[in-house]
Amino acid sequence: MPTWNTRLPRRGTVNAFELKRCQPTGPTKGIITCNNLLCCDTHYFGGRTIPCERIVNEHGKTIDDSRCLACRARQPWRPHAYVSVFNPKLHEHFIFECTDAAAQPLEEYFNANGSLRGCLMNAYRASTRPNGKVTIITSAYDLRNQHLPEPPNIIAALCTLWRLPQTAVNTQVENNGRITTNRDGDVLHEFHLPPDNEGDPAMFQQRREAVLTELASNGNGQQHAKRTKHS
Numbered sequence: 001m002p003t004w005n006t007r008l009p010r011r012g013t014v015n016a017f018e019l020k021r022c023q024p025t026g027p028t029k030g031i032i033t034c035n036n037l038l039c040c041d042t043h044y045f046g047g048r049t050i051p052c053e054r055i056v057n058e059h060g061k062t063i064d065d066s067r068c069l070a071c072r073a074r075q076p077w078r079p080h081a082y083v084s085v086f087n088p089k090l091h092e093h094f095i096f097e098c099t100d101a102a103a104q105p106l107e108e109y110f111n112a113n114g115s116l117r118g119c120l121m122n123a124y125r126a127s128t129r130p131n132g133k134v135t136i137i138t139s140a141y142d143l144r145n146q147h148l149p150e151p152p153n154i155i156a157a158l159c160t161l162w163r164l165p166q167t168a169v170n171t172q173v174e175n176n177g178r179i180t181t182n183r184d185g186d187v188l189h190e191f192h193l194p195p196d197n198e199g200d201p202a203m204f205q206q207r208r209e210a211v212l213t214e215l216a217s218n219g220n221g222q223q224h225a226k227r228t229k230h231s
């Protein structure tokens with residue numbers, strides 16, 4: 001039976017943002033809304049992109065890759081850069097993903113201007129091949145007549161897209177400019193794998209139960225929703 005209401009539903013914090021990559025069919029354009037880019041190593045594993053979860057030292061050298069499923073399967077990882085972008089014509093606010101090489105102009109713009117917010121980005125592929133080289137042109141956008149939405153929490157948006165458990169989404173540990181999404185235990189560790197990639201549905205169900213029990217015992221993870229800073 002339908003439930004009717006004369007009021008619009010209350011919206012909580014929205015972490016669901018579309019992830020866009022540069023298409024060979026046409027440019028991806030918009031105004032960057034975040035202040036700086038965000039980088040994360042990812043694997044293409046099991047038919048989708050997942051974050052690499054190996055532990056690295058401050059120089060980026062791997063200390064321990066035993067906690068990353070894809071590293072354990074000897075799959076290569078590659079760094080990706082992420083920014084939030086608003087397209088005023090389409091009224092779309094999305095997360096843009098590109099390789100670290102393609103993102104160089106974004107870093108240069110940040111270094112020259114102190115922030116990426118308000119940067120007009122035009123990303124296109126030089127050829128019609130899906131993996132053709134991505135070129136990004138940047139310029140300052142005149143914001144006097146353009147309202148720019150506040151940037152989303154890109155980490156939370158990516159954690160949502162990557163199906164990390166909710167306890168992880170709001171728990172980031174910052175250390176010397178690096179931010180780690182903090183997760184405990186191997187059950188949470190492997191939860192983000194979608195059931196389609198599971199060879200053993202019973203095992204997935206077992207993990208799911210364990211995660212739900214853990215979330216329930218943590219009060220849905222709310223008390224974990226804090227940023228911890230280590231100096």
Ligand SMILES: [Zn+2]
Pocket residue numbers: 043051052053054065068069070071072077
């Ligand atoms: Zn990995």
